[in-house]
Amino acid sequence: MKYDYDKNALKGLSIGPFLNQVKTRNKMIEAAPDDMPQSVFNVNRLAAALHPARQFVKIASVTGHGDAKSFVLVPDREKGTEKLAYFRASQYVSVELNIDGALVNKPYTIRSGPKDALGTDSSYTLTIKLTDPAYASKYILDNWKEGDSLSISGPLGDFYYQALRDAKHVVALAGGSGITPFFSMACAIVDGIEDFDMTILYGSRSSENILLKEEIEALAAESKGRVKVVHILSHQEKEGFEHGLITAELIKKYAPEGDYSVFMCGPKAMYDFEDGETAKLGLPKRRVRKEMSGDYLGVEKDAGYPKPEEQEFRLTVDIRGEKQTVPCKAGESLLWAMERAGIAAPSHCRSGECGWCHSRLVSGKYYCPKEADGRRMADEKFGWIHPCCTFPLSDMEICVYPIVR
Ligand code: FES
Incomplete structure (x- = not known):
């Protein structure tokens, strides 16, 4: 093929660097260290700051209000949390609890405003009231005290004001x-x-x-x-x-x-x-x-709940090939059954919304309340469930995928 271009434009340009290009590159490769180059993009830094998987906090103060208490949480710098993540007003954090061997994650709204999370004195305030049934809330109100260390999630939930969607x-x-x-x-x-x-x-x-x-x-x-x-x-x-x-x-x-x-x-x-x-x-x-975070309680009262004849089923949980079978009561979510057995099952919202507990159904029949079914159509079709809102109607087997930290 013959190219038609103005050769005069190239006159005077040295072709030396071009001819030496390979030699120069090889020299640079020879001189480079053997370690992998490190680079963290600013967008990744920002994402890590806004959406940390875990935050370590200390209880700075406790204030009582009748059957509720407010806990001010500050970063636990000794454990590596320098600053708490910023959040949208009304988001929640899920708190890791070990209640007599039961490993539970419970969501609680950050009651303070987002401004409190900014700066070097960043803090969140949680106000927790004794609930019925009083399980995690009773444990917290009886046990949490000033100076205690806790592990909490980053801010979560979409129950916040959205100017594009909501009225003024x-x-x-x-x-x-x-x-x-x-x-x-x-x-x-x-x-x-x-x-x-x-x-x-x-x-x-x-x-x-x-x-x-x-x-x-x-x-x-x-x-x-x-x-x-x-x-x-x-x-x-x-x-x-x-x-x-x-x-x-x-x-x-x-x-x-x-x-x-x-x-x-x-x-x-x-x-x-x-x-x-x-x-x-x-x-x-x-x-x-x-606002939907929190356990789906009283499933037996749902009009669509097909009350099973048996009161207790066997739930087999497969975590990376390790299987264990635990009892699961009728009317109790699969998540509750796993937590009671001391299985560290992933969860945050406990209401079918966040998808954090996403697990694969191997076998068994179940009921999932329509209101708490946050799955996509494909999830349901290909056998994925949210154990936090899945109630057994027979013996069941599921595969659970805990996050490796
Ligand atoms: S914990 Fe959020 S969907 Fe199950």
Whole structure:
């Protein structure tokens, strides 16, 4: 092939470096050290800082509030955590617990605002209330004390404000300790980190057991009208408080004119009730959101649960070829059965949302509540399950893949 180009443009250029290219390169290779070149990209550094698999923390202080306590967690620098990861207001961390040999990961919302995670004094505050059934919460309230070391996950969960999806005004329905994500959001609004308005309809049994009452009201006062709190008492009539449950009428009474989103956080019984009430509001589906982390309790009451005749099954767990068989009660998740047997099964949200417990079904029949089935269609088709939301209907065998740290 004949190339037509202007040869004059190349006149005067030395071809020496070109001819010596191989020699020069070989010399550089000879002179280079034998170690593998090290390089960490900035994007990887940022990802590691924002999404650490583990964080080591110490309890800096403990404050009691009746049947709840607040724990301020700071980095445990002796164990290698220099600074806590930044988070979106209302995200959670899962806490590693060893309760009498049962290895459990439990999710708890970071109640403080994201601003507290910044700087050299970075901290998270968790407020944990005694729950029913009182298992992990009782262990924590009885045992955690100032100076204790803990291992927690990085921040997780997607129950946060998303300007592209959510309305500029959020009506937050909180039940008991369900105030914690909204407390974090209120901090973020006051600190100028989040830009939306929020009306919190906060349900409690009586005025004596309103968790963090003074603290959330102080935040509302500081917010220059962007955060409002309305207390609703289910078991007491008192002047200055609403009485009863958070009904559609009550939501309409305090919601702004025009567009708004409803966020809710509380126990399953509250969700069952609020599903009916929020349906009456006629809002588009994306305008109603629920915090889902935490165990799926009371599966026996699900309309679709095919109550098995037997009360206990055998669950065989295969971890990298090592098999062990443990008992699993009807109505109990496979995750609970593994934890009780001391198996270090991976989990974070415990509600079918995060996918962390993703395991392969080898055999057996099971029930997975529709509401907690966060699997993709392909997962279900090719036999993948989330043990945190899988309830046995026969003996079962599964393969579990714990993270190697
Ligand atoms: S622990 Fe999150 S999906 Fe099971």
